[in-house]
Amino acid sequence: MSGVMKAVILLLAVTLLVTTVVYAQQTFTVINAESSTYIYAPGIPVFNPYTPSNLVGVVSTWVPLAFYNPVTNHFWPILAENWTIQVLPNGSGILTVYLRRGLYWFNGSAVMPFTAWDVYTYFYIGVKAFKWYYPYMLPQYADEDIRVLDNYTIQFLFQKWSPTEWIFLLASQISTPYSVWEPIVDKLKTMNVTQTAKYSTNVTEFVPPYWGLSPYYLTFISTNTVVEKLEPMYFNGKPLLAIWDELFPFNTFNYYPEVESVYPGGNTQDLALEIAGKANWAYVGLSSQQIETAMQHGFKNINLYAWSTYAIAINAYNFPTNNMWLNLKFRQALLWVLNRTEMAAAWGLPGVPNSSWILPLWRNIPSPDYILSTYPQPIQNMVYDYMTYTVNWTKAAEILESAGFYEKNGQWYTPGGQPIKMTLMMPAQFTNQVAAVSNAAEQFSIFGIPTTTLAEDVATYSSHILITGDYQAADYFGPGLVSYYTGWSMWVNPFDSNLFINTSLPYPFQWPNGTCTPVTLSLPMPNSTIVTCINSTLGWINITNAEYAFYSAVPGSPQYEEAVEVLFAWWNYFVPQLEWGEKLEPQQWDPNVFDLDWAYECSNAPTVNMAIGPANLIAQYVVMPPQQVWGVPGVSGGVWMPGPLYFGGVVPPGVIPPLAEAMLNGSLWTKYANYANFLGITPGSFNLACVASYFHTIYTPVTASTTTSTTTVTSTAVATVTSTATVTSTSTVVSTTTTTAVSTVTITKPVVSTTLVIGIVIIVIVIAAVAAIIVLRRR
Numbered sequence: 001m002s003g004v005m006k007a008v009i010l011l012l013a014v015t016l017l018v019t020t021v022v023y024a025q026q027t028f029t030v031i032n033a034e035s036s037t038y039i040y041a042p043g044i045p046v047f048n049p050y051t052p053s054n055l056v057g058v059v060s061t062w063v064p065l066a067f068y069n070p071v072t073n074h075f076w077p078i079l080a081e082n083w084t085i086q087v088l089p090n091g092s093g094i095l096t097v098y099l100r101r102g103l104y105w106f107n108g109s110a111v112m113p114f115t116a117w118d119v120y121t122y123f124y125i126g127v128k129a130f131k132w133y134y135p136y137m138l139p140q141y142a143d144e145d146i147r148v149l150d151n152y153t154i155q156f157l158f159q160k161w162s163p164t165e166w167i168f169l170l171a172s173q174i175s176t177p178y179s180v181w182e183p184i185v186d187k188l189k190t191m192n193v194t195q196t197a198k199y200s201t202n203v204t205e206f207v208p209p210y211w212g213l214s215p216y217y218l219t220f221i222s223t224n225t226v227v228e229k230l231e232p233m234y235f236n237g238k239p240l241l242a243i244w245d246e247l248f249p250f251n252t253f254n255y256y257p258e259v260e261s262v263y264p265g266g267n268t269q270d271l272a273l274e275i276a277g278k279a280n281w282a283y284v285g286l287s288s289q290q291i292e293t294a295m296q297h298g299f300k301n302i303n304l305y306a307w308s309t310y311a312i313a314i315n316a317y318n319f320p321t322n323n324m325w326l327n328l329k330f331r332q333a334l335l336w337v338l339n340r341t342e343m344a345a346a347w348g349l350p351g352v353p354n355s356s357w358i359l360p361l362w363r364n365i366p367s368p369d370y371i372l373s374t375y376p377q378p379i380q381n382m383v384y385d386y387m388t389y390t391v392n393w394t395k396a397a398e399i400l401e402s403a404g405f406y407e408k409n410g411q412w413y414t415p416g417g418q419p420i421k422m423t424l425m426m427p428a429q430f431t432n433q434v435a436a437v438s439n440a441a442e443q444f445s446i447f448g449i450p451t452t453t454l455a456e457d458v459a460t461y462s463s464h465i466l467i468t469g470d471y472q473a474a475d476y477f478g479p480g481l482v483s484y485y486t487g488w489s490m491w492v493n494p495f496d497s498n499l500f501i502n503t504s505l506p507y508p509f510q511w512p513n514g515t516c517t518p519v520t521l522s523l524p525m526p527n528s529t530i531v532t533c534i535n536s537t538l539g540w541i542n543i544t545n546a547e548y549a550f551y552s553a554v555p556g557s558p559q560y561e562e563a564v565e566v567l568f569a570w571w572n573y574f575v576p577q578l579e580w581g582e583k584l585e586p587q588q589w590d591p592n593v594f595d596l597d598w599a600y601e602c603s604n605a606p607t608v609n610m611a612i613g614p615a616n617l618i619a620q621y622v623v624m625p626p627q628q629v630w631g632v633p634g635v636s637g638g639v640w641m642p643g644p645l646y647f648g649g650v651v652p653p654g655v656i657p658p659l660a661e662a663m664l665n666g667s668l669w670t671k672y673a674n675y676a677n678f679l680g681i682t683p684g685s686f687n688l689a690c691v692a693s694y695f696h697t698i699y700t701p702v703t704a705s706t707t708t709s710t711t712t713v714t715s716t717a718v719a720t721v722t723s724t725a726t727v728t729s730t731s732t733v734v735s736t737t738t739t740t741a742v743s744t745v746t747i748t749k750p751v752v753s754t755t756l757v758i759g760i761v762i763i764v765i766v767i768a769a770v771a772a773i774i775v776l777r778r779r
Contacts, residue, residue: 025254026652028593032261032641033270033279040223045207049122049175050130052204058261059226060640061212062173065097065119070486071374071626072680073555078247079103079114079174079213085166091524093161095169099152100247104238105177105211106231108219111238112211116154117178120146121185123156123169125176128188129200133169136162140193163554164488180208215244215253216642224264228642230257249672250648250658259642274299280590283639287431288349288356291586291612300591301613302600303357303584304620304639309368310358310433311478311577312424312440313499319472320420328508329403331575335364335389336396337447338440340580346439347432348611355611357584358432363387366479366571367487368582370617374484376561379568386512387572393447412448421450424473425465428455436581437475469500478579482626484564488550491567499576503547506540509566510573519566521559523552530566541570584615587624587639595653596623598660602690618685622649622659625679647679656695664692664699 038058040046046055056062065080079100086094103114126132128142136158137145145157156169178185184203188196210218220227230253231240245251262279264270271290273279275297283304286294291301314331321327340360348356363369365387372380397407404415412420422444426437434455444451451473456465465471481490509531510516516539519531525548533539546567553560571577589596596619600607605618620626624639625647644650648659662668668676669683676682683702692699 027255027257028280028652030256030259030281030593030641030645031273031279032259033273033282033284034261034263035267035270035284037224037263037265040221043207045205046221047175047208047210048204048206049173050125050200050203055221055226056173056175059218059221059228060173060643061214061216061218061228062175063214064171064173065099066170067678068167068171069626069678069680070482070489071371071621072678073483073485074674074678074680075170076675076678079119080170083170087161091160093158093166095156095158095166096149097154097156097170099154101152102239102243103213104235104240104243105213106217106235106240107209107211108217111235111240112177112179114174114213115151115178116148117151118176119154119174120148121178121181122172122174122176124185125181125188125203129196129203133158133165136160136165139196143189162551164551174213176208177211180211181206215241215248215251215646216259224262226261226263228259228261230254248646248648249675250662252645252648252651252658253642255652255655256642256645261641274588280593281641282588283585284588285432286586286588288347288352288612291357291588292349292355294588295612298590298592299588300596301586301588302596302620303608303610303613303615304587304624305368305370305615305617306480306583306585307368307371307482307626308480308583309361309478309579310436310475310581310583311579312437312473312475313466313471313577314473314575315469315471315500316574316576317469320418320422321414321416325508326403326405326415328574329399330405331578332573333396333399333405334444334578335575336392336399338443338578338580339391342443343436343439344581346435352611354609357586357610357612358436359582359584359608359615361579361582362389364389364572364575364577364579365568366491366579367481367568370582371481371483375564376484379484379561379565382512382565382568387568396447407448410448411450419450422452422472423454424451424475425454425456425461425471426475427458427461429458433475440475440580467500471500477583478577480583485555487564488553488555488560491547491550491564501543501576503543506542507570507574509539509541509570510537511569512572519562521549521553521562523549523559525549525552530563541566546570585639586612591653593652594650595655595657596650598657598691598694599623599649599686602687602694604685604687618681621680621685622647624649656697660691660695663688664695664697666700666702669702 038055039053040055044053045051046053047059048054049056063078066075066077068075077100080097081100083095083097086096088094097119099114099116099119104111105114105118123132124142124146127137127146128139131139137156138159141157141159145159147155147157149155156166158165184206187199191199212218215231216228217231218226219229231244233239233241241253244253262273264273267284267286267290270279270282270284271286271294274282274294282294282299295301314327314334316324316327316331319327320330340362344356344358344360345353346356347358348354359370361369363383365383369383372383375383400407400412405420406413406415414420424437424441424444426433428434434453438453441451441453461474462476466474466476479490481487514537516531516533516535516537518529518533518539520529522528525545527542527545527548529542530545530549531539531541546563549559549563553563591597599619599622600614600616603616603619605616607619608615624644648662649657651657656664659668662672663681663686668681688699688701
């Protein structure tokens, strides 16, 4: 055979191989199953963000000024390009937001430009008619305090500056085109505060037409179905998807051009959709048994950290006695009684270990313990040294006996001789809590405190029983927060719907080492004294002042850290709740449509391996990044489709995710360091050799050395006022070396790379008679 003929045959073979991999980009329709319901009828104000029953969060075809990741305390600017903050000597502050040019509203048949007037509309109506951001922004000053400087610059004056309210503002979705809402804006401008309050009802009844502002737009809505489609690249010469592609450089939109969300009415109906092949993505709280059924029908399941805890509150005022000091000792003793692992397992599959999507929580702190790494080391040390519990009934008995309680014939009695019997209440519809709390009742009873359970309708439970203290013991949610830096969002008001605590009273305080030292914080608040001491071992905490501290302190500042230390110490000493579990949220997906396994197999973070799928915090960061979007339900806004498609970790099987590719070539840290910081991903977060092996490609090992520099930035607030802030910046020096993941590269499945490169690069490795082809092609 001639050399020419061999070359032709080889070329033909390569062509055929390439054709099998690259013939066309495969696309899928996402069918997203939801367990909730909503109210819809034509002609009602579903696209009105000021209407309590609006569907802005359901449709979710609007993006915020900036995505905010509460885990990392970093932003990813979207509608806003950047912003500046000026804090003035009189305690007020100015937020100036510079908006991105070239964005357009789209309704499927027309476009109109996005400008600062749209942002103005959203916040002007909210502040003037509904007192948003009160008392930091005031409705009577809305006309002066919210100003459009030009079509792409808007300024907000906070009459009283808050170190955190501006975060809420930046993370808000903008869903109000000025041209649609202009008549209402003009009407409000003629009104005083009293008139505005009356007119607010008119605002909620306004029925605006649909205009979207995101990569996807609404094409259909009914009483149980929402359909969104990917915008065209251009429309009438105006860039739509073209600009979104720039703002989300790792997106995987093109693989999923349509997202259909169905709301069948409950978990059982959602499971039926999964079994019938009528759903391929489901963020639904299925039971372990239901998850097992879904997995038997080809679905996979992961368990997402939900930033939420479960806890039992014992009435501090009247149980088991009317003496608060005796009741405190009673609660402290019970911390050593409960087997949290046994409680959590009660929600799992019978006889199957590690099959519950509840994790036991053995530390009595107002926070999930898996985020403790985000806390300063002194707080971590305090928790690990003093706030970690085990099952120790001997110690529990010692605490009770030290306060005069006594046990006789397997029954505990109060110091006054009354047998202690307890009713433990729980929300009837939350079957996971019912199972776990029923187990806790059995444990309390065996210990010598006969306990019966009482399940109440969740509406009555949350709106009356919990907030009025009409219980002896009640199970519900504990403080749910995402990180140390954003704990303020819960700690400013931890005693709202979950606890019955009279915040006007002083409460006993002691540091975990058995001492008391006074605490006064240097913060702009009416009374900065948090803790006063009676003697060297005991003091009082002012809960109201502690809450003010979280309103006033800059997250991460020394004052903030000290306030957190005080709160943790008091929570552990006074035991307003017995924390026992951490909530996971099951997420099912069809592996024929999505590939999430790469992140879970290659994360360097500890994996909780369960019979119903893994839980891994770092993997969760990349496939469904936690992002706070006000207007979207929940903290982890990344779980609802199409949210996960924005960030580059979710792709069809056989495709290298853009985010994984940026890890492998090092560009995530050399070119997109801000994005890596937003996600919370470092070169050590993933085993890159594992990632490369998973996708059968090469990778570039990344080593990073970090240096920290401090600079002083001076900004002029007004002509005669200058504010100075110290900013700490981190620079990272990254070196890369290209290597292969394995000594021999073998393709067992088509792998399509989504790097933005020009043309198609084909690498053909011929080993004997085996040809392996890696195709890198344009997304």
